[in-house]
Amino acid sequence: MADWILVPCLVQLRTEFNRIAPDRDTTTDGSIGDTAHQNTVSDHNPDETGAVPIRDADSINEVHAVDVDVDLRVPGLTMERVVQFLLGRCRSGAENRLRYIIYNKRIWQASNGWAQQSYSGASPHTAHAHFSASYETAREASTASWHLEELVALTDAEIERIAARVEQRVWNHTEPNPYDNGATNRRMGGDLRMMEYRDDQRALATNVTRLDNQVIPMLKQTLALVSQLAGEPSATEPMIAVAVLSGMPPAVIAAAIPPELAKEVVSELMTRIR
Template sequence: MADWVLIPCLKALFAEFNRIAPRRDKTTDGSIGDPAHRNRVSDHNPDETGAVPIHDADRVNEVHAIDVDKDLNESDLTMEKVVQFLINRCRNGSERRLRYVIYNKRIWSASSGWVQKSYTGASPHTGHAHFSASYDTNLEASTASWHLEDIPVALTAADKAWITNTIATQTQKAIEAKLAEIAKEVLLDYRINGTQTPGSSYQRNLTDLTGDVWFATMVGTTRGGDPLPPDGAFSQIMQDIAELSAKVDELAARLDG
């Protein structure tokens, strides 16, 4: 078991890199320093047993810096975009957990107001970006989002296809749901008086209309028990259909509106 730990805020930063770039190269990822780092002051050294620029308030042996490989292997997401995004958040005060960032022969630090300066250290940091974090107890412990998912990137062809297909699918579902609602109102909910017999409460819907034909043929009355109209069952059904047609027109006008 290691005798040191990486501070939580940088663990969270590593995790966000993995989420936004799941296929990223991790060859030059790092946290604790190599022997060369141990021979000089560095945030890559554990703060209780190594040479570090600041000592925090706790007694936990922690590392306060990470290196993240620059190859994110995403079509429109680059380390340059990530670095600039985080630096802008630091400049506007949205992010306070970083002390400085080094990438591609440049350095930005809180102490200089996040102004870009040339970096002339032994490593040009062209293969990875370096992130050094705060030694403040609350800041180093914070696992709040670094908001890397907010970095704007261009849509890929696959993204566009997914969005198009999703919209088409949702639109189709919405249309089908509306049609089902109309069908229910016409077929089941909308009722036609089924008898003229005083005191009768018998009503029927569209699915019951065929019952009138059966009753007319086998019994000689409507399902409600009334005698057939003088013009026969056909006249009754045509009257029902006219009422239902008017109801369908009403619902169609509501849908168009």
């Protein structure tokens, strides 16, 4: 028999089965037909050298059918789910690369709008599902995703549940205490909280330093200017608390106070901060 290939679109379909069910049983997988298929018209036969229902436009010897074993070995993932998922995409028009599907004594065909019909062929197709592809060149050659990964995608609720369990495991995880040679254990959650506390303390220290270096000198200068206008000695440390005068350059604040009111302002401020 001449060399042959499985049409690329079905190679992609089989690849996605392997991806979502990496440990699946492949006992009844198949593509090219056995002797029984070779003696009948079948999509399992190569289209250039065998008996097929359609001859496509190219000269590549291609097989247009693939069988996939039903035992996917993934909890909650069944061949029935996969078949119904693909049928949904075919019926909606999202998928057009299949001609028909046979599975568990049923057949669905593109030619009748993918309506379910009973199948009474020699094989009931209970051990595997049969997928036949289009003979149109662009469709059979397409390796676009069949989107089977959507069947095993996590729901939002599952993601939240997993995140909660991971968080609990992390916070409750213990390690030997390095400060007493492992005589006791330290809980990861406690260490993380201590790290957060230390980060907060460092941030506070940074802000205090900025206050010391920038804000307080400005306030001292402001109070000194006001005191000069009033004929009072330079402001003392308690007067730094007069933060109401900040927000404007010291010279502007001082210049805005009339000389005749300066002493009154200083006296009032001194009274309030004592």
